[in-house]
Amino acid sequence: MDNQQLLDLLGAMTLEAKVAQLIQLAAPFYEGADKGGQITGPLEAMGITEETVASSGSILGYAGAAGAIAVQKAHLQKNPHGIPLLFMADIVHGFKTIFPVPLAIGCSWDTELAEKSAEIAAREAAVSGVHVTFAPMVDLVRDPRWGRVMESTGEDPYLNSLFARAFVHGFQGKDLTKETERVAACVKHFAAYGASEAGRDYNTVDLSERQLREYYLPAYQAALEEGCEMVMTSFNTVDGIPASANEKLMRSLLREEWGFEGVLISDWGAVKELIPHGAAEDEREAAYRAIRAGVDIEMMTACYVHELPELVRSRRVDEGLIDEAVLRILQLKNKLGLFDNPYRGASPKRETEIVFSPEHRAAAYELAAKSTVLLKNEGVLPLNPDARVVLIGPFAQSGDLLGPWSWSGSTEDAVKLNDALTERLRGSLNIAEGCGIEEGTEEQLREALEAAASADVIVLALGEASEMSGEAGCRTDIRLPGIQLELTARIAEMGKPTAAVLFNGRPLDLHGVYDQVGAVVEAWFPGSEGGAAVADILIGAVNPSARLTMSFPYSVGQVPVYYNPFNTGRPKGAPDAQVRYVSQYLDAPNEPLLPFGFGLSYTTFDYDDLKLSSKKMTTDSPIVISVNVTNTGDRTGTETVQLYVRDIAGDVVRPVRELKSFVKLELAPGERGTAVFTLNEEQLRYHHSDLSFRSDPGQFEVFVGRSSRDTLNDFFRLV
Template identity: 65%
Template sequence: MTTNRIQSLLQQMTLEEKIAQLTQLATPFYKGASDGGQITGPMAELGITEEVVQNTGSVLGASGAKEVRSIQETHLKENRLGIPLLMMADIVHGFKTIFPVPLAIGCSWDTEEAERSAEIAAKEASVSGVHVTFAPMVDLVRDPRWGRVMESTGEDPYLNSEFARAFVRGFQGNNMTEETDRVAACVKHFAAYGAAEGGRDYNTVDMSERQLRESYLPAYKAALDEGCEMVMTAFNTVEGVPATGNRWLMRDLLREEIGFNGVLISDWGAVKEMIPHGVAEDEKEAARKAIEAGVDIEMMTSTYVHHVKELVEEGSLEVSLIDEAVIRILELKEKLGLFENPHRGADVEREQELIMHADHRKAAKELAVKSSVLLKNSGILPLKTEQKVALIGPFAQSGDILGPWSWQGSKEEAVQLYDGLLEKSSGIFVAKGSDIETGSEEMLNGALDAGEKADVIVLALGEHSDMSGEAGCRGDIRLPEVQLELLSTIKQLGKPIVVVLFNGRPLDLTGVVQECDAIVEAWYPGTEGGAALADLLYGDANFSGKLSMSFPHTVGQVPVYYNNYNTGRPQGAPDAQVRYVSQYLDIPNEPLYPFGYGLSYTTYEYSGLQISSETMTPDETLTISVDVKNTGSMAGEEIVQMYVRDMAGEVIRPLKELKDFEKLPLQPGDKKTVSFTLTEEQLRYHHINLTYKSDAGTFTVYAGPNSRDVQSATFTLLK
């Protein structure tokens, strides 16, 4: 229920003041900013007056306790009603202490560590004056050509949902009014942005409503069920209508059906982009459609301030739509305690104490260890301290290991791989070998010289951070040619080769898998990446990460994902003809490395899959148990996965669906039983008429170390 304070403010506000509350501008617009409010370039074209700036509701990209306090103080002196600003920024996987990118965090399958990473990011951001973070991004992803897959946690609705909840808990805590070291979370991008055609950013999305509900909506809903305060609209279309002006998506589905009553914000410029989309003739129509869809805040375009008043006065827009948006914005400010304390957590002295605190860096290292995935190992890893190691490649001594969304991160303060290895051994020879996309004979000769001296060669290869992230889409997702040539040349030395990959997407590893003895997928591991990888490479820590997104054999398979549908002519069916089935003639159908895959320095044996009953009724549960034994010589943590398939539904069902998982620590020789509980609710899906229910019939349950290598049993659901 709206408080008396907010009702009073609303009654006092002019229409112009209300509309300005719905406008978000970047830091340079504000007098208290370090650049003194000097507007140049495209920002100057917005036509924003000083009066509008004085009445705006939120700021984009402000941080640093000193600057934020200055902006807020100046604003409060000039704002007639003394309404404080909301400070918003992209704090995606760390503020100053950078954690692994979200796709890597997804590979940890560790929601507790994910929650801790968001909590630490919130502490550092809030003490620097940030109130809202544009995270988590929970878009389900299946196409590694899309640069923003690094910002997602992967291809599975259930796993994404678990991480969505964890990130929201970490960012927001239990009570943001009292816990000023937390920030409000903004889940994005609503909806289905990860399904952009061709893996090309900002591109069209076209899918059935069933697919939207089955695969893409669950993670958004999980974040909102956890209390996420804000939602950001997507750039893409849904059902042929841009999300930012999609009344069905935002009002009917998001607000009415899901029950979201918080603040809805557009992505950067998305309101005005309805014009090139072709659903608005001009800015005035774009503003009307966004307001009618329920978009409360327009980010970095000015259609609201230029046209909403006119739309209201001519009767094209109800003023009640403006009022409800203003109320939602003011309620968030009240929830954050900004009316009592407009500076909230911003504290210059505490900022110096908290930023990059040793405990924060330790947590970043621990998550980097758990997020790295061992894809291949022909017995060469772990390294031995007495071995001479040649560290070669463009990432051997690079601080570009933070990822594209490390806005406040410092490459200079990141632990490079070379620095990490030097902590383990003095027998390290280092050479660059090549740059990321270019090389020279001199660099190549230096790499050969280093390799000649070594027992083992570690090649640090990958993508520059600008090659992924927003607008970082690639049609060719192999390593750059110069790096493949470096690997091929080094191979001629006849030494064992370990490839360590720094990248933001699953890669086409053609020319890599065949040429090396081990592959470590490090992703962009963050501030402590070099230290974490050194522990892993030398066996002071064991690999436990498992892929949350499949790796293709080649880009021609894309999209390739585990929870796909069967066809009427599936490859490998008993009665199938060799040629006339759904297949490629030149590559496998299956991914190179499937969802859930990851090796360890130890080995695990799965046996004895059992179900508690061969039948199940809607009010009963099934217990699925499997024995897992550590058959190696090193302690490890195995991620045991449980999948289900509905063998015959009213509509086609995925070949497998992840339903649960457990992280299981095991000492050498230990054997434990892992038990999962399966409910009828977990068997439900959207039918032809989109009703959500289960069907009687046969189900197959699977358990194993990944989505491919599983044991199975069947049961029947009775109704």
């Protein structure tokens, strides 16, 4: 259809039919999608009619090619205007082939692989009938108590923006109309959901507009610049106004300033939640505020259906607001080609051919291997293939490696660590559970200690159950559960070489593990091929190369702790600082245990000869920065060389360092390479106190190194 035909279709619709396009309902409301159940219960619970369902615009959380075709066919027979449904789902880090959680993907520092993972997820989802994915989540995160940090790529706005672009391009491709095995992306959660107070889900966010623009908005903007078709509102308040009612955020900034013309959808129930927020007295006011803010689709509540028709008839709401929302939805359906082919990419044949295919699983393996971070190694790893190894812990034989946002994945299909090690080790491998995730018995402990007694080396497989992170997975104690720390302490008493492998969705307080064992491997939730990837890391078939994109705190009492804070007027460690009266803790360091950008390898790298092409930069003359890196070990390895900058004095205080670029160097033993960066004036711009975006002349410090903490430095001046 052309746009005039869409306008003609819009003009032929009744007000009630238009409003119904603005509601999104879950699968049990639709004929053929309830798996034999009754749909009258959900209808009655929400107070909506079968007529509303027949005219509704989108379905949530349903996939499967044959079923999706059947649901769409039944819907088209009932819809008075023959308007197809949009099928939307949370395809966050894989459909059936599950990739590592996004926080792990961020640790790969590999945007090409990230894009490939999104492309594969899109292909599997599209042939299974899905049109839209609720991803990527690009919220900047600094508080590991918040369970949803596992959905983000970390604490840095620059790196998050790169991954946002990569995911969007992977999901959508170049042309959604022609590429039917892609899906529309929906960036979330707009805005600043990652700054929820106390690391608690659905909680308040209170930021200055300058902070919002400087740190939290860039990744959303990058996703939209890449062509992201949809935006999801966040649950939280922004400047005292819930996002789904925030006209300044959604109309002024998103629509007018940024020029976003796509579909804006609420998160689950967020429109009706304006009432408990205290931003609406009842459903009518909630509908009024949300439609005025520009929310096009209300997910899983019925304030629009119940109240918008009367609000229009009473002239409190201009029907033009309804029309523009419906038109955006129709335009997305048209861009996806649904008016020409309402079944789009859904294909039972293609579904059996490509979903969880060997090719896709190979890509999941590669990303899992490149996302696994070696945090500590005192000569324990890699394992000697001929050694007598004992594998102990609740994750030794567990398939719970997919993470909390993998609704189409199968833990039974996930490669387990014990199976992968059995295939790879030539020596003996004994396995003992030791304890469960949060509970254990004396018998389990005794069996583990007996197995460990005859081992040359011990591998502990520890971590969080998937439901301990993700949405509503917030925790104040981010150590491993006590029973696992007890197991670790008892094993450590044996004095044998011991490595701990961690499966989890957030940075942890590692006390009781990091200080007890000789090696620590952060595997995160590594996905369908996680066991194989981790096993190859452990035996040295893969040399770890991942780097943290979120700091690991020394203590939860430091949280939020991140690499790019502001300095203070009394910084700890300054030459003239007093012993006590500086910004510090009395019982812990200021710095995290493991900083942003940190990660070890089975080889070592030396940095030297940092050079700047000039000590002066102008708006027209960037400077070239180079550093030599030498592989001083006996294995080929990949080093991620990171460039940071500090603006020494600004209109507003600038962070102690900011990531500006990075380069990956793969070097053979003894090989020397050069990392080269070009830094220009535009990269030095920031939001001033008046919110203007510009740079300041003056002195800047450059840092280049293997992490945000371990760097060489030099200075230049912007003139």
